[in-house]
Amino acid sequence: ILNVEQSPQSLHVQEGDSTNFTCSFPSSNFYALHWYRWETAKSPEALFVMTLNGDEKKKGRISATLNTKEGYSYLYIKGSQPEDSATYLCAFNRRYSTLTFGKGTMLLVSP
Amino acid sequence: DADVTQTPRNRITKTGKRIMLECSQTKGHDRMYWYRQDPGLGLRLIYYSFDVKDINKGEISDGYSVSRQAQAKFSLSLESAIPNQTALYFCATSDLRGRHNEQFFGPGTRLTVL
Numbered sequence: 001i002l003n004v005e006q007s008p009q010s011l012h013v014q015e016g017d018s019t020n021f022t023c024s025f026p027s028s029n030f031y032a033l034h035w036y037r038w039e040t041a042k043s044p045e046a047l048f049v050m051t052l053n054g055d056e057k058k059k060g061r062i063s064a065t066l067n068t069k070e071g072y073s074y075l076y077i078k079g080s081q082p083e084d085s086a087t088y089l090c091a092f093n094r095r096y097s098t099l100t101f102g103k104g105t106m107l108l109v110s111p
Numbered sequence: 112d113a114d115v116t117q118t119p120r121n122r123i124t125k126t127g128k129r130i131m132l133e134c135s136q137t138k139g140h141d142r143m144y145w146y147r148q149d150p151g152l153g154l155r156l157i158y159y160s161f162d163v164k165d166i167n168k169g170e171i172s173d174g175y176s177v178s179r180q181a182q183a184k185f186s187l188s189l190e191s192a193i194p195n196q197t198a199l200y201f202c203a204t205s206d207l208r209g210r211h212n213e214q215f216f217g218p219g220t221r222l223t224v225l
Contacts, residue, residue: 032211043115043201043216044154051211089154093212098144098169103153 006102021105023090027071036089080109115217130189134202142205143185147198192224
């Protein structure tokens with residue numbers, strides 16, 4: 001069983017704060033790293049799929065970086081807003097394998 | 112919109128009952144998955160299917176069975192439900208030709224076993 005670790009487990013910030021969290025994964029036989037955003041009472045939705053070492057992806061105020069050699073990815077949110085409150089999941093897969101999810105980072109942004 | 116749907120959305124049942132959770136998709140994806148989510152444990156894979164004749168166990172398949180009735184339908188059964196199967200269950204799909212197994216999730220089924 002692959003080990004995908006996310007930290008912190010939860011985070012509470014004020015509106016306007018910038019924040020970041022980490023996903024650690026096995027560095028061997030890397031194929032792809034996924035970030036999902038999961039709002040309460042909704043389905044998880046894909047934010048980014050990252051495949052190359054050094055990849056940086058951006059969607060609005062959210063961005064992510066990838067280091068496959070050392071096995072980590074960072075997710076950054078610039079100027080957090082209450083609507084960013086959600087659980088952020090990362091998932092790792094090797095080629096021809098299914099996704100292994102981390103336990104998620106629960107973000108709460110207070111107005 | 113092409114979609115992933117799950118029925119029922121909520122279910123309360125008693126220990127020992129047989130329960131079936133259903134998943135349908137209109138995305139035309141060949142791959143389908145069942146996950147359960149428990150607080151503090153993240154999403155764990157129960158079963159997955161890469162096409163109609165393919166069924167594979169995931170990380171936590173004990174106590175569950177599945178049926179892939181058609182490309183668009185994938186059902187999860189609990190033959191004799193027990194309280195520790197109380198959880199939020201998600202169905203997901205992915206496209207063989209898609210972005211590195213990017214998955215699309217249904218709305219979830221909240222199951223309570225008393």
